[in-house]
Amino acid sequence: MRTQRRGTGSRAPLVLVLPAALGLLFLVLPLAGLLLRVPWTDLPSRLTEPSVLAALRLSLLTATAATAVCAALGVPLAWLLARVEFRGRKLVRALVTVPLVLPPVVGGVALLLVFGRRGLIGEWLDRAFGITLPFTTAGVIVAEAFVAMPFLVIAVEGALRGADTRYEEAAATLGASRWTTFRRVTLPLVAPGVAAGAVLCWARALGEFGATITFAGNFPGRTQTMPLAVYLALENDLDAALVLSLILLVVSVVILTSLRDRWIATP
Amino acid sequence: MTHLDTRIVATRGTFTVDIAFTAEAGEVVALLGPNGAGKTTALRALAGLLPLGEGRISIAGTTVDEPSTRTWTPPERRRVGVVFQDYLLFPHLSARENVAFGPRSRGASRSAAREQADRWLDRVGLASYSQHRPRQLSGGQAQRVALARALATEPDLLLLDEPLAALDARTRLETRSRLHKDLVGYAGTTLLVTHDPIDALVLADRLIVIEEGRIVQSGDAEAITARPRTDYVARLVGLNLYRGMSSGLSVAVDGFEFAVAEPVSGEAFVAFPPSAVAIFVTRPDGSPRNTWPATVSGIQRHGDNLRVQLDGPVKAAADITPAAAAALRLEAGQAVWAAVKATETRTYPT
Numbered sequence: 001m002r003t004q005r006r007g008t009g010s011r012a013p014l015v016l017v018l019p020a021a022l023g024l025l026f027l028v029l030p031l032a033g034l035l036l037r038v039p040w041t042d043l044p045s046r047l048t049e050p051s052v053l054a055a056l057r058l059s060l061l062t063a064t065a066a067t068a069v070c071a072a073l074g075v076p077l078a079w080l081l082a083r084v085e086f087r088g089r090k091l092v093r094a095l096v097t098v099p100l101v102l103p104p105v106v107g108g109v110a111l112l113l114v115f116g117r118r119g120l121i122g123e124w125l126d127r128a129f130g131i132t133l134p135f136t137t138a139g140v141i142v143a144e145a146f147v148a149m150p151f152l153v154i155a156v157e158g159a160l161r162g163a164d165t166r167y168e169e170a171a172a173t174l175g176a177s178r179w180t181t182f183r184r185v186t187l188p189l190v191a192p193g194v195a196a197g198a199v200l201c202w203a204r205a206l207g208e209f210g211a212t213i214t215f216a217g218n219f220p221g222r223t224q225t226m227p228l229a230v231y232l233a234l235e236n237d238l239d240a241a242l243v244l245s246l247i248l249l250v251v252s253v254v255i256l257t258s259l260r261d262r263w264i265a266t267p
Numbered sequence: 268m269t270h271l272d273t274r275i276v277a278t279r280g281t282f283t284v285d286i287a288f289t290a291e292a293g294e295v296v297a298l299l300g301p302n303g304a305g306k307t308t309a310l311r312a313l314a315g316l317l318p319l320g321e322g323r324i325s326i327a328g329t330t331v332d333e334p335s336t337r338t339w340t341p342p343e344r345r346r347v348g349v350v351f352q353d354y355l356l357f358p359h360l361s362a363r364e365n366v367a368f369g370p371r372s373r374g375a376s377r378s379a380a381r382e383q384a385d386r387w388l389d390r391v392g393l394a395s396y397s398q399h400r401p402r403q404l405s406g407g408q409a410q411r412v413a414l415a416r417a418l419a420t421e422p423d424l425l426l427l428d429e430p431l432a433a434l435d436a437r438t439r440l441e442t443r444s445r446l447h448k449d450l451v452g453y454a455g456t457t458l459l460v461t462h463d464p465i466d467a468l469v470l471a472d473r474l475i476v477i478e479e480g481r482i483v484q485s486g487d488a489e490a491i492t493a494r495p496r497t498d499y500v501a502r503l504v505g506l507n508l509y510r511g512m513s514s515g516l517s518v519a520v521d522g523f524e525f526a527v528a529e530p531v532s533g534e535a536f537v538a539f540p541p542s543a544v545a546i547f548v549t550r551p552d553g554s555p556r557n558t559w560p561a562t563v564s565g566i567q568r569h570g571d572n573l574r575v576q577l578d579g580p581v582k583a584a585a586d587i588t589p590a591a592a593a594a595l596r597l598e599a600g601q602a603v604w605a606a607v608k609a610t611e612t613r614t615y616p617t
Binding site: 164166167169170171172173174175176177180184185188189 | 357
């Protein structure tokens with residue numbers, strides 16, 4: 001006796017297919033429009049314009065520095081969340097994810113309140129060390145790190161939870177302290193997860209706009225990263241905006257493809 | 268002085284392990300029991316991976332865990348080596364780096380740790396595999412690297428968690444006798460956790476059988492096999508086991524020559540289950556069997572079958588169905604013929 005298999009025997013109903021197609025179109029069309037309007041002929045000369053190069057250089061520098069900050073602070077934080085039982089762990093985990101849902105502009109305002117010249121820590125930093133963060137390149141890094149860190153923490157915590165903790169027990173029986181175990185066993189075992197988290201974090205930092213413009217302003221060469229340059233260029237030079245957008249789009253696609261198996265593969 | 272002195276009381280869920288035992292330096296003790304008996308819990312407590320609920324663990328004169336006096340030494344500061352069931356070799360490190368990990372963690376310089384690792388790899392016969400990653404090693408090789416890694420820290424207590432369970436039958440045989448040799452040279456106490464009576468009998472000087480978290484029987488192999496005190500132990504040693512001198516495909520045991528299927532040389536064990544023993548009223552002929560005249564010395568119920576004890580050139584137990592027993596009209600004192608196929612025997616070096 002034959003049994004009809006679901007999904008192959010009958011056609012998908014139109015009432016589902018139609019909105020699905022529209023949804024896909026809605027996602028793809030703007031990108032296609034962008035690609036269509038890019039001034040392909042003078043693209044090489046556009047790409048090498050000093051203002052474009054400056055924004056590109058600043059973006060790469062700050063996103064990389066922000067990722068380094070996130071890795072230095074976020075990996076230990078992820079380890080704490082994954083390996084140490086402590087009171088309020090759930091609360092800490094919730095706090096870590098706040099920047100994910102917080103509007104970046106609000107993040108920028110919050111950063112100003114804390115690190116601004118009159119801010120809680122900013123005033124002390126200014127007085128004690130003469131360090132000011134707002135409206136500086138360092139400020140861009142702080143803004144990007146604030147927004148991007150949850151991506152890294154969540155990815156690394158997931159990797160840590162998935163890793164076999166018995167290797168860490170084996171290391172302990174061999175006389176390794178928790179720090180040695182972390183450095184020589186845990187970290188190498190979750191290295192792919194850390195790498196994936198760092199790439200996501202870097203991509204998020206690269207695209208960061210709201211917190212950056214609020215906290216660090218929009219000074220060419222100093223705090224004007226690519227997304228900010230795109231926004232500014234839209235006012236007077238559409239082609240420049242398109243070129244910058246194309247670069248960001250290419251970077252996103254490259255990252256998406258490189259992480260496809262880890263992040264968007266369906267089981 | 269007693270090298271290992273312990274009373275382990277640990278609770279996991281509703282299950283409590285409560286066992287106490289001692290062991291001397293140089294002694295190999297097997298902790299034998301069915302799955303879920305609490306063997307692994309005991310091993311974890313000794314290694315420091317699970318704190319005691321009650322009791323005391325003292326290794327080489329030092330108390331490392333005693334809740335009543337709030338004494339606690341974490342695993343990294345105990346002198347305990349562990350060979351885990353699936354070895355847990357660090358997959359990102361070479362065999363040499365795996366073995367060097369312990370000495371390095373305990374403060375040896377990089378070069379001294381490497382030197383030590385090379386020496387240990389050489390001792391377990393794997394010097395040429397020092398650059399191999401764990402996934403490039405066979406099961407038996409991985410087991411020996413794990414042993415070298417545990418011994419390289421020069422532990423006072425060596426814990427082996429089912430060290431042969433992950434191996435196939437053939438590798439098991441070799442690795443078991445190899446392990447036996449390696450343990451002879453080890454000065455500390457070895458505690459072998461296993462559910463396999465063969466491993467326990469071959470490797471250990473003394474057996475501690477645990478069931479449901481309690482010790483049900485302990486003693487040397489002879490004492491335990493002679494008088495099983497629980498069904499589990501009876502089933503565990505439910506083997507006819509002989510020790511003799513072998514040459515090729517025959518093993519001489521007390522003047523009787525066993526024809527066997529697996530060639531060995533030198534002193535060897537021959538084992539076969541009672542179910543492999545067939546009983547005949549007259550001598551069976553024309554078949555590749557070990558046959559000998561025997562006298563029925565006892566008949567007991569054994570599960571759904573009958574276990575027949577046979578006296579003769581070699582003592583043996585035979586399991587037969589009640590129907591077969593009725594057909595043979597078996598009774599104590601009766602003269603019969605016993606037969607075992609060579610292919611039903613197991614042989615392995617001592």
